Structures are given as C-alpha cells and as structure tokens.
Amino acid sequence: MSAPELIRIVSRDSPMALAQVERVRAELAALHPGVRTEVVPVKTTGDKWLGDLSRVEGKGAFTKEVDAALLSGEADLAVHCVKDVPADRPLPAGTVFAAFLKRDDVRDALVHPDGLTLDELPEGTRVGTSSVRRVAQLAATHPHLRCVPFRGNANRRLAKLAAGEADALLLAVSGLERIGRADVISEVLSTEAMMPPIGAGILALQCREGDSALIDAVSGLGHPATHREATAERMFLHVLQGHCNSPIAGHAHVDRSGELSLRACVFTPDGKVRLNAHEWAGRLDPATLGTSVAVALLRQGAREIIDGIAH
Numbered sequence: 001m002s003a004p005e006l007i008r009i010v011s012r013d014s015p016m017a018l019a020q021v022e023r024v025r026a027e028l029a030a031l032h033p034g035v036r037t038e039v040v041p042v043k044t045t046g047d048k049w050l051g052d053l054s055r056v057e058g059k060g061a062f063t064k065e066v067d068a069a070l071l072s073g074e075a076d077l078a079v080h081c082v083k084d085v086p087a088d089r090p091l092p093a094g095t096v097f098a099a100f101l102k103r104d105d106v107r108d109a110l111v112h113p114d115g116l117t118l119d120e121l122p123e124g125t126r127v128g129t130s131s132v133r134r135v136a137q138l139a140a141t142h143p144h145l146r147c148v149p150f151r152g153n154a155n156r157r158l159a160k161l162a163a164g165e166a167d168a169l170l171l172a173v174s175g176l177e178r179i180g181r182a183d184v185i186s187e188v189l190s191t192e193a194m195m196p197p198i199g200a201g202i203l204a205l206q207c208r209e210g211d212s213a214l215i216d217a218v219s220g221l222g223h224p225a226t227h228r229e230a231t232a233e234r235m236f237l238h239v240l241q242g243h244c245n246s247p248i249a250g251h252a253h254v255d256r257s258g259e260l261s262l263r264a265c266v267f268t269p270d271g272k273v274r275l276n277a278h279e280w281a282g283r284l285d286p287a288t289l290g291t292s293v294a295v296a297l298l299r300q301g302a303r304e305i306i307d308g309i310a311h
C-alpha cells in the first residue's frame, strides 16, 4: 500500500510533547521523504488541572483529548510518552500502537541550583515532586528531605524552582534532554537509587485500528528491543492493577546478548515496605514475563499494599 500524502500528528502542546513530535517528524521525513506532516496540538486535562491528579475523574489525564482527536479523525497519528498512557486497561477501543521508538534514558535526575547531589542535600531540603514513586523512594533512602507537591510541565517546574517554590527537583533525564535543558541536571540517579516508572523514556505512536496505510508507513520507526521492553512493563502493570496513588516502579531491559529481564517494585507511600522481583524472560514472550513478575509481587502481598492506599 502506498504511504499517505499527509499525516496529521496530534500531541499535547507542552514544549516536551512538541519536541517529541519533531523527533517523529524528522524520523518520518528520513524514511518517507514524500510524506507531509502537520501538527495538531491539544491541551489535556492533565495540563489544565494543576491540582492533585487523583482528583481528576478517570485515568488518562494526559491522553484523553489526544485519543479523542484520533478517533474523531481530526488527526491520524498520536505521539505519547508511554509513561503517561494508562496500562491498567487496554488502549481506547479503535486505537492501536503502531510503533515504539528507540528508548531514551530511563533515569531520573536531580536538579539543584547549586549543583548539589542527592546525598549532599541538607536536612529539610524541599524536593519538588508530586510523583508517589519518587516520594516513596526518597522517603526510604533520604528521610531527612521533604517532598513538596509540584505539578505542571517540565518548563513550568523549572520556573517554579527558580522562583523558590522548592530547593531541588526530580525530573526525568529524557524529558530534560527533549526540552534542551539537560544543563540543569546536578546528578543523574542510578536505577538502583531511583527505580524508574513503567514506560520511562519511551515514545509510542498510536493510530486508528485498521488504518493500514498509516501503520505501514510508521512501523519502520519502531525499535524491536524497545517494543519488547514496553510490552513487558505494560503487561506487568496491567496484571498488577495499580492506581494513581500506588508507588510502583518497573524496568525491563534487553541486554547486549538480547536477553530480556524485568525488575519491578511496589512500595508503601512512606517507603518503609518495598517488594522486589526480578526475572529473566528466557523462552517466555515479553507479556508473559510481565505477568510473571506481577504475580511474584502479588504473592509477596502487593495487592494488600496497593488496596490499602487511599485513592
């Protein structure tokens, strides 16, 4: 089938999201020089509402309006951070993932105006983050620090930090790189020090089911190892059935020999309990690995921890 003449790409309108779209346009232009692209920016509930996300009705605060543009035919292709796409339920009916782009850095970074590292931060330092995953892990390893709620896109968070609303920030390395602000990073945290979220650093392309001309055109942007990692991580979360307030981390990785493993954790919000599992896929497919790791954590009591957290 011949490639479409025009691909309309829908995305959130934050600087990070628009930078992601530019990456997709550049990769598409290299693959299909004849295809034109147009950007359809939308504001999502998650961009408009800067309060507690668990108070927004339903999941998908960063994806709902993007999905709607795809389904209504206003756009043909959506670019998402996999991290922001709910994994506890299937994609909206009528849509599918057409490709997962090569994964960026999965790690979180500390941003401190004077360049201090996490271990150097003095008692009482206010760390801006609304992420229950980051809060729980910091509480466990650095109980003398204080997390303060911090929402808004990465550029807004950096502006709030500059305005003194916190003393330091935790943000994804990949996000800072995308907005061209890797210069503010004072320390890149190892995945042992700060386990990443499901889908960290992965961009997914989503389209209407059955739009085969488009699927054919963009599938060449897909990265097979990233696809396996995203599939294992998302199935893990699907089986575990977390909610917005449950601190969960997970990181699948294809190593140099092509072996896939998945390490994952469930925490209590205060970080005092941490369940761990780490398994290799061996002959299992990625989704079965995700299921197996989720079951391993459920056997350790993950359900009771997750359900015991108010949401």
Ligand SMILES: NCc1[nH]cc(CCC(=O)O)c1CC(=O)O
Pocket: 081, 082, 083, 084, 154, 170, 171, 172, 174, 175, 199, 200, 201, 202, 203
């Ligand atoms: N929750 C917002 C969000 N969604 C994806 C990223 C980072 C980029 C990525 O992991 O793809 C960020 C920002 C952050 O957590 O610092």
